[in-house]
Amino acid sequence: MIAAKKQLIDHRQGAATTAIFFRAIPPAHAHAIRSGAPDSNGQPPERIIAMDNFPCRACLGQIQRGEPMLLLSYRPFRHLQPYAETGPIFIHAEPCAPLEAAQVLPTMLDSTDYIVRGYDAGDRIVYGTGAVTPTAKIVVRSQELLESPDIAYLHVRSARNNCFQCRIDRA
Template sequence: MPIHFKALPTEPVRALQRGGPDAYGYMPELKVSDGDGVPCRHCLKNIAAGQGYLVLAYRPFPKLQPYAETGPIFLHAEECERATEDEALPEILESPDYIVRGYDRGDRIVYGSGGVIPTGTIAERTETLFGRGDIAYVHVRSARNNCYQCRIDRA
């Protein structure tokens, strides 16, 4: 089953890059990358040393509800191109493992779907989850800090 890794949509990212408030109503913090582990969730590439980036609270769900986790993410401070949706593992997924967790059509965690998965088997695990009838999409999150990385949908 083909899958697509999906970056954050461009419209809300541009609003943040232009000074709009984050999920908590605060202005994103501006930092300068040291080039070590600063993954942009829009282009799905690491932010190079010396480049500006934003730190902000992000909620990858359409509305507030008990399972709508909000957490910190990074974005390029300057506009970047959104990553194409395809089945290739995004550049930012360079840790040895990640949390891979399924959500239903109501944007609720599907219990029993989550686990810490070796990076090289994320696609295989996602295809297994999509074989179930109750998984609408999958999140990839940091295994160490639970930070949102990207979404995976059926192609």
């Protein structure tokens, strides 16, 4: 999908805001991992049974307790560089349809807060953009950040462990 900047009118304040889109990991990457490709550390994913509910980065939903899941390392960046963090993620062991949600929080975001951080077109952190954000304010915070031309996209990350949750782009 070609990302195009759209404007929505916020009738409560009369201000234009940037429409946003929540993105899961690329479906081709999830398919490759499920088909035996190595993770970002060059290792096979671990297949385990969920002992609790876990956020699936492939569909942005929840892996339910008792379901098989894959634990793998993931680097959500195109190239290796100093800001290209790699960390653990979970995905459903079986194929799941990726949710690409505009303006609506994915169900996997069920914690009280998350880190929302901006990156430039070179996949570098835009300093001053990262902040622990209450979950209910992620959409508004993301719209504000993406109004800056210096920010190409955002990450939503765990406020406790810094794990990648999903990406946010302009819709």
